[in-house]
Amino acid sequence: MNRKWLFAAAAVLMAAPLLAPNARAMSEKEKALASPYPNDLGPDSLPESVLKTYPAEAQEGYKFLRKRCAECHTAARPLNSRFVEPSGGISDAKQEAALAVMKKDQPELFKNPQVWEVSTKIWNRYVKRMMNKPGANIPPKEAKAIWEFLEYDGVARKTGKNAASWKEHREKLVKEFAAKYPKRYAELKAANDL
Ligand code: HEC
Numbered sequence: 001m002n003r004k005w006l007f008a009a010a011a012v013l014m015a016a017p018l019l020a021p022n023a024r025a026m027s028e029k030e031k032a033l034a035s036p037y038p039n040d041l042g043p044d045s046l047p048e049s050v051l052k053t054y055p056a057e058a059q060e061g062y063k064f065l066r067k068r069c070a071e072c073h074t075a076a077r078p079l080n081s082r083f084v085e086p087s088g089g090i091s092d093a094k095q096e097a098a099l100a101v102m103k104k105d106q107p108e109l110f111k112n113p114q115v116w117e118v119s120t121k122i123w124n125r126y127v128k129r130m131m132n133k134p135g136a137n138i139p140p141k142e143a144k145a146i147w148e149f150l151e152y153d154g155v156a157r158k159t160g161k162n163a164a165s166w167k168e169h170r171e172k173l174v175k176e177f178a179a180k181y182p183k184r185y186a187e188l189k190a191a192n193d194l
Pocket residue numbers: 025028029031032035037065068069070071072073077078081126127130131133134135136137138146193
């Protein structure tokens with residue numbers, strides 16, 4: 001057999017593992033797109049008027065989110081999510097305290113899991129889960145800023161004086177989703193993932 005050809009074949013075989021991460025990224029992306037959520041039917045950006053009221057660091061995290069969290073699904077998936085992480089940053093004790101206040105002052109946030117899922121460190125866990133997916137390319141510094149944005153944004157846009165408008169927005173998405181993807185809706189409902 002032609003030696004040159006053999007070398008070429010060996011080179012291709014050796015390069016295969018290098019190509020694999022890319023192939024895996026595709027399949028995560030395919031997975032993300034094949035499994036829609038109500039979130040995906042909402043806008044994939046925030047209005048400038050809302051964003052400009054946010055602290056500078058949160059605005060920075062938002063920019064990273066728009067880039068990094070739109071690699072497999074669109075940025076609509078995190079932005080229209082029911083997840084709310086209580087304020088308090090990395091401190092568990094502070095988040096627990098904020099959660100207790102929310103339970104007392106806003107009991108409605110705990111009665112409608114399709115609209116609000118309030119849990120300490122929920123965004124922290126999700127950002128880690130997403131960045132650990134094969135093919136994800138999210139630098140740790142940006143991941144931290146994205147988490148901080150999501151913590152701030154959830155409380156700001158989905159609770160307190162904005163709780164009613166958030167409820168209306170989210171219920172509309174779930175209703176549209178049930179009509180558009182009845183099978184997936186039933187699947188998510190059964191898995192308590194809606
Ligand atoms: C490598 C591909 C990939 C990247 C990058 C990615 N995701 Fe995802 N995401 C997925 C897949 C696949 C799912 C489907 C559910 C699962 O596998 O967890 C998903 C689901 C989600 C959900 C829905 C969870 C639910 O149960 O409601 C949220 C929210 C989410 N991603 C947020 C993010 C955020 C925030 C980022 C950026 C930090 C991000 N994703 C980046 C692949 C990705």
